[in-house]
Amino acid sequence: MPHPSPLPSELPDYFAVAQARTLGVPAQRLGRRDLHAPYRGVRGRGSDTASGDLRDQCLRYAPRLRPWQFFSHETALSLYGAPTPDWPYRPALHVSAHRPAREPRIAGVVGHRLQLREPLTARDAAGLPIEHAVRAWRQCGTLWGRDDLIAAGEFLVSGPRPLATVEELRDEVQAMGDTTRGLLRRALAEMRVGARSPRETRLRLLLVRAGLPHPEINWNLHDPDGRFVAELDLAYPRYRVCPEYDGRVHAEDPAQFARDADRWDRIRAAGWEHVRILNHHLRGSGAAAVEKVARALRAQGWRPGRL
Structure with missing residues (x-):
């Protein structure tokens, strides 16, 4: 069997099928064994070496993101480097969009259609669009327990270059609402600035x-x-x-x-x-x-x- 023809250098390690087709890559080339399909409509160079690393999962999914979609909730906090709940808990891949735009609906991804609100996303070093740290922390109030929220919140407000302040977290909860039994406010009450782990x-x-x-x-x-x-x-x-x-x-x-x-x-x-x-x-x-x-x-x- 002849070797597959080289792919255009413009294509990254993970790319959308539509992007490749725009660059003139034939459909049959995208089915060769030197490529794998982590998600429908996405191809990755080489064999499938899927890992449990959340950042790797984001990179694999990123070519499917629509311009209005972004990584949110615990996915965003993990990309910022915040601690997540201990093993055996495994953070899921969360992708959100603000109304009236649509969230993704695909296996392996938790999609969210958020309230109509001015987007406030950032981009990490790899160019991944991620929810603002303060908003992501509040979103995790529906996923985590109090102590995990405290640990992640203290990560955000501590260190030489904090990503947020306690006041910003409190204002976000005040503006967008708390969870059942006031979980976020109870977490804020026990949060301290300066914790290192x-x-x-x-x-x-x-x-x-x-x-x-x-x-x-x-x-x-x-x-x-x-x-x-x-x-x-x-x-x-x-x-x-x-x-x-x-x-x-x-x-x-x-x-x-x-x-x-x-x-x-x-x-x-x-x-x-x-x-x-x-x-x-x-x-x-x-x-x-x-x-x-x-x-x-x-x-x-x-x-x-x-x-």
């Missing part, structure tokens, strides 16, 4: 809901002479206790692990109790993590009911 958020929520004091976030620890010691993810300055989540299963980077161990020693040398929380402490109800921190606080003079 969903596990750190989960740990903080566990501690506060168990009746422990509210910890400070990203507390700068200095020694008695004013010299900087460390920035603490979570801290109880009154009791000199700092719980920190460490998600490493083992020391994959010995040099980094050594630096961290030295940092823990400096924290203890400054008179603080460092409580290292590992992933297994957060499993289930997280009671093990709460007990470790409560024990350290009690040893430093805290009693239930105190701030």
Whole structure:
């Protein structure tokens, strides 16, 4: 069998059949074995190497997007880099359009026809059209639980270049409405600026809901002479206790692990109790993590009911 004729260089890795036909590619060429069809009307170069990566799914679907359609809901938040619910939950591919335009109706895609509203989409580095981060967060109120909304919201409002502010999230809920039982407003009430990971958020929520004091976030620890010691993810300055989540299963980077161990020693040398929380402490109800921190606080003079 002769080798397939080369495709036009203008065609990307995934392209619409209509685009190829416009460039003069014969219909029979689009059925050759060096191409695959991830969706009806779309072709991809090479064999089908489908993965669970949501960005890859978006790239595979993108040639089908109509000019008025865009990735929304948890798909958009994932493209921004926000955390999504833990495994085994798998975010779906959500594509939306504002009324009166039509959403897609095809297997493997969740289509949404949104309220008539001025579009406010952005484009990521790959040129994918994605819903505004604030709107996408509110849309996830129909999909996720409160803690996942808090973790994603804290991602949006934290970091050196936040994608939103708490006020913007609150204004969006005020303008477009909340979900059943005020889920979004309850999430906003527990949201804090500065959290660096969903596990750190989960740990903080566990501690506060168990009746422990509210910890400070990203507390700068200095020694008695004013010299900087460390920035603490979570801290109880009154009791000199700092719980920190460490998600490493083992020391994959010995040099980094050594630096961290030295940092823990400096924290203890400054008179603080460092409580290292590992992933297994957060499993289930997280009671093990709460007990470790409560024990350290009690040893430093805290009693239930105190701030």
